[in-house]
Amino acid sequence: MSPSTTSTPLPPGTAAPDFTLPVTPDQHVALAEFRGRPVILAFYPADWSPVCGDQMALYNQVLPEFTRLGAELLGISVDGSWCHRAFSEARNLHFPLLADFQPKGDVARRYGVYREDDGTSERALFVIDADGIIRWSYRSPLGVNPGADGILEALEALPAHGGIHQETAT
């Protein structure tokens, strides 16, 4: 495996670039809509490929823990929304898949995880806090399912849920 060195995921401390992407063939979602609670952005190369399937199946299963930590999980790939719909239905996924399809890979590019060589995105994870700041990012080797432990630790390391409130405020 020779990971591309041309792209580097945006590091912690960076404001997460906002975006609006299709979440179904006729609905869009903007990152800004989730302000006030943490967001997990999971970029993956493609619907249907075996590792991605495993990774999304795992996140689907860990979803109650993400929810318990107040976080919203968003999967993103360059696949179109119809493809996402079929994939999501086949795997019984309970979280949204965003289509970074037009212009292709634009959001992946802005997060530093687009793969010019093959036109997909890296397998990369971002944990964004309630104020829209990236607090953790990780790029996995393309063929390796990164699991969920890094996400859970990053979520638990966030300050009190709600971000702007200090823990002592209530």
Place this chain on the structure above:
Amino acid sequence: MSTTLRFPIIAQDHVQGAADAPITLVEYGDYQCPHCARAHPVVKGLQRRFGEQLRVVFRNFPLTEIHGHALHAAIAGESVGAQLGNDGYWKIHDAIYEHQMDSATALSDAQLVRYGASVGADPARIASDLESDAYVDRIQADFSGGVRSGVNGTPTFFVNGERYDGDWSDVDTFARDLTRQSGERTARPAAAVPRSTHEHRV
């Protein structure tokens, strides 16, 4: 990313082999996972080859959203284990994996009860445990612990506490790696063990 087993082996674990065996293999598995069924005879082969040198531990990692029978299969295992003890657990464990591919209904509740009865457990009690989703907390605890340890699919193996990312589909290869990885673990601190990554999870 964790590649280290975060939760040590405890008395409640399903264990085959002695606590002082030099090699401990922990498997996180799903009873409906076809890859786990393929791995099952490989683990048996390792046990034959290593004998008393190897301790095997099985922990539940049911992906219930894609495997509709995985939770009940895990419950059937726990029910038989509770009734008959460790030996009984491993008998139904073997039976489930050996029959998993038999037919589309191989892991139906009726069949799970039958496997349990065939190893000597009370079928009525298994049926009522399935009905009431007994042992779910224990199964969920296995799952959550696995997630924290970096389990990313099934089967995932740990050799003496370190995740094994090599090829588990072949006894010779796995046995060679088992010897090497366990040797490295005893010879050096955990942090110094080089981590191999494999390109694909089949």
